[in-house]
Amino acid sequence: MPDANDAHHLDGLRPETLAVVAGRPAALPDEPLNVPVTFASTYIAGGEREYGRYANPGWSAFEEALGALEGGRVLAFASGMAASSALLDLVPQGGVVVVPRHSYLGTLSQLRHLEERGRVVVRQVDAVDTAAVIEAAAGAALVWMESPSNPALEVVDLASVIAAAKAAGALVVVDNTFATPLRQRPLELGADLVLHSATKFIAGHSDVLMGAVAVRDEALHAEVLGRRSMHGAAPGPMETFLALRGLRTLPLRLERAEQNAAELAARLDLHPAIAEVRYPGFGAIVSVVLADAAAADALVAGVRLWRQATSLGAVESTLERRRRWAGEAPTIPEGLVRLSTGVEHIEDLHADLVRSLDTLG
Template structure:
């Protein structure tokens, strides 16, 4: 049966306990490492009611079955671990640095081969899919905010016999449900928008296939890349307001983009048209970008994103960032503060660049 409820409703109601007299409205935090024998759980590495509630809610939002992990990287590396020896993985040339570092490490050890592509060149990506075992996608990409033709690439990848993974961290299921476009696996850094308050490290995968679910759960059980029950509780608590937070942050982002467009200190504004991530390229390059991120009072200079607070950073300060990302590019995660306060702080920082 197709769930006809809207994301805001699913986020609030999914993963709740049964409605019975004197039952709690929220699933309690279950702090245990083992269970009485004879049931399905048996041991703390195999499952926890706190994870299960979070997984139910995220799974319903994405339209599949979810598994929670200790971090986004734990989710990413678990999925990559499924790739056969010497198999080819196609991935965006601009994507999360952790993904690129994981691919580079596996390739250096002879585990797999990788090919990085311009995700906006659909024809080139389709051609690269021909020999691939796995196609890894981001849309929007991090931090270039490029958009892929997901439906076309997914279809081409499947025609070639490849599985398709979409990192949906930036878009969230509020704006994009890759499983509906044919993707096999969705990956999240739940640290970001899903939990939304910069106080949780967690990851997740969501799949549409019971077979893939079983395989990935088996890998998680074996490797032990599990979240703590308190982290899962906090992630679910944050997820309850995901659509509301995204609505406010995206409205702020749209207005911020309007005000940044044509600003003399900004050579380029990159915004995919949805969500709350914006990238700008400074007219005067890296030095101006480094100065700007240290001149604000409200905007926080930090590498993570997706919290209620506005954060930003110059991405090329990280050595692993691709050289095709401009030196003066600043990635902005627009928060839910009042837009006038966000703009006043940023505008004042521009004015103090000298």
């Protein structure tokens, strides 16, 4: 039997298979199929783990599985924000960070706080204006991209942006939370680092708070690992176990949710109460724009099956009006509602939205 710890047995396997088989224990008689949860803060000295802040068998299993999908080495973090904080810490004092104006609110908030303290200089850009992004990358220490963007669902020309940023000497981070490694692999396009809020599609069941970073360069991996260890941004063993269990079904969940998203985007585009539908053609997130904040709030309040929640990427369908958050970009329409489609039946999801939309007049 092949040793599950030998990475070569994964060569040539398709993503749907990798999600199931990567990160398994050795295939030996009476060994479990899954890496057990290890609740340990301390290990016997003399090995590689030493202490619970540095390593855990469950982390290693999760990191191997997600790494096989992303095509790099993965480090698990306590949250997506912990992971992004570690990456922003790579920027030297006073370094320039290029970031899309439409990005995850937590990322923009972190950058705003760092800029207020004089740690970094932030250049916000329209990420779909490739020429503007390339111009802004000149002299930057870090170029941070997010595609599709949250919640505008803009798709960035990652290949062009990454190539230009690398030529300018900048590190490149791509937030791959929305696309997942099943729809794009930024490391293959030349990105240095790939970020995930594993809370979302990776874990997929609204019960885990976790982040992850994928990287190819060994020196950069060591730097990010050092920051996780020093700052104590390590995930819990139970969270990692649940995230890996969720990852096993990511291809199935995403396939169904993506089908729902595409169908809803097509149907909602025909409803008179919807002024605009934003869907990039892949993934399970759809944004719809209504006339104003009142109409959007009424839609959210009127549904019964969909749940108002600020997270996304889980088996259940959620929605929210994004400008209810004070820090959301002012260029996001007041009436924009972000929909995260789950795996429920499409007819039930559609009927619930239409029932609420029809009350708007």
